[in-house]
Amino acid sequence: MDTKVNSDVSSAVSTNASTHSDRLSDSRRLDALAMTDVMSPDTDEAHERCVRLASRILKAPVSLVSYVDSERQFFKAQCGLSGPFAEERGTPLTHSFCQYVVTSDQPLVVRDSREDPILSHNAAVEDLGVVAYLGVPVHAPSGEVLGSFCVIDTVPREWTAEDLAALEDLVAMLEAELTLRQGAHEREILLQEMSHRIKNLFSLVSSMVRLERRRWDTPRELADSIIARVDALSVAHDMIVPVVEATKTGDGERANFGELLSKVLAPHTSEARITLTGDATTIGPKAVTYVTLAVHELATNAAKYGALSVDDGRLDLRWLADDKNLVLDWLETGHVWTEAALGGGGFGSQLLKISIEGQLNGTLTTEVADDKFTHRMTLPLERLEF
Template sequence: MPRLLETPPMTTPDLPAPSLQRFPDTVGRDHASALNDPDRLSALASTGLMDSLPEDVFDRASRLASRLLGVPISLLSLVDARRQFFKSATGLDQSLTQTPLSHSFCQYVISQDSALAVDDAREHPLLHSNGAVGDLNVIAYLGVPVHAPDGSVLGSFCAIDTRPHHWTDQQLTDLRDLAAIVETEIALRHSLDERQLLIDELNHRVKNLFSVVTGIVRMSQSQGESPTDLHQRLLSLSRAHDLIAPAIHADRPAEQGTELATLLHTLLMPHASGPERISLAGPEQALGPKASTALTLALHELTTNAAKYGALSYRAPQGLLQVSWHADGDDLIVDWIERNLPDLSADADTSVPRAHGFGSKLLAMTVSAQLAGRIETTRDATSLRHRLTLPLDTLAR
């Protein structure tokens, strides 16, 4: 019988094992600011995990950590500015779902953004007075940070022993691998949420398209335009929608950027019944591919609202739209101002967009999550102002 050819076993390169880092002896100067960082807290809130019900996917990771490391307690602890919430817990009383920071070791994993270990907290200068030692019998602790998709530290995946425990590099490796699985689950949920938002955006845009086209036709008729003029206006609208196609088809990203004035001109041109109704003013500002796509979504939303309800709508025959932009340090400031609007305080039309409707959520998500900026909106009876503050380095992407 012929012998099978023997092949050497497959080998993988040796990766450097992570080394244990011990808890600091004192609270660092940046500890409080790290816990209270608004971007971190926003990322934590966006996961929807704080104060949520137990889920098998996280509970399995905690049970596996307890078995692998041979400890009675393992937790996925999410930490905000004042407390820690146990999204999953093995070995704890089920009624204990959170503690104040006075009873938290995990807070230091967050502020240090690194794995931390202590063999006997009763002998540690920082931890011996922590409430978790006396009230919860937390003696030995090993914790690794759990990150959001944007890199923000959400909490700690940790192993706890109720007696002194000498942690090994292999246990740290095991715990990090499990924490990576938790991070993957969180990232997958984030990706699915963004995909659903894109689907909602597509539905939202299709519905708006009918309203916008109706408004353009009505405006064209009121101005006595010819069918050729109307045709050109609808072609401009088509070009504006081409700009947002990469955002809707996420697997076909924009390949090149544009210039801010060009972007605004393309978006606004279909709604201009006369040059006196729209003014654009600002220096040349290049936009990278990713920023172009995200900013197109945001500005298209503002344009659509202005065409349906605001300064560019048939409701506001004297409406004016002024868009200006300028650099301010490391940021670009974009001021979008609509004037001579119909008296909003007296408008009972329920079709006027709600302050917390889908369009507002889309704006907030696009400006803050994708462009790392912020948007501030103020209004009175006859005017509306949006101010966008956008980091220049983000716009260059």
């Protein structure tokens, strides 16, 4: 005999309006929506298959996967819905039960919405015929709630424990698909970075040879110095290899932030031209990936166009961790900067944006003056833990 699931609407929708709005507008959640790209209008067969299964298994006239931002809900897939909202593939939040699944991060079980003091005033009741509703949260690979997988009936309905379990199983399938896609996307970015890095190796080696030949008097001294630099460059380059596996499996080593910077910058170190000063901070394996990519890109630009491309150039890195963020100041002096040093819309700029903003939820600001070139990287500590 099927066990009924008690409708617990009050606990899911009783959050005050201010808190409810804050949760919908949470920057990490909105970033996760953007990174997973689930609100794009492209038809997605995995989502379509899941909603068809949901309607068939639960014998519900309507099923939806609804992703919710701060202003609207978007139907990534739908089955059984008709009318203008079906054609528009979404509604404003005035017509949304799914928003409460998002802000509560728990299933919403509604036998008859017309009897509920809050939901009865929602425009979805009249305009979409939403009387009975069963919704389960859909999470991003990083854990944020993206939306709701729901089934709807136009008449009152007692939802069973088996109904809820079936919907949760379908959500688990969908979340696994999102995780696989993110992993594939991250590996593609890493492969592009590998290609980008290999192209840069030729420029870096050429720059090293040009600088080193002005510093040494004998061929042996020159050769020894260049060999040491190329060996260091090889070590820094190899850091990306275990990153591919760590991204795929979720495993990997934590790293001391300062030691990580030292390894990445080792190919460019010459006497006292580079200084590193900062707090002892440990970061997680996936954060290591993206910090490595970002710092390597900045160092490459400095070696090709900036302070590390001239004898008198200096690079000073200083970082400080407070309760919320790690702030890294990257200061180059001793050189005159050109437009090339500022970067453009190429893959290097894209890589910095993906690494710092997309994956670490951080910011990168740049300032150029006559006598210095400064980057400030601000990284939330909670993102550096993963």
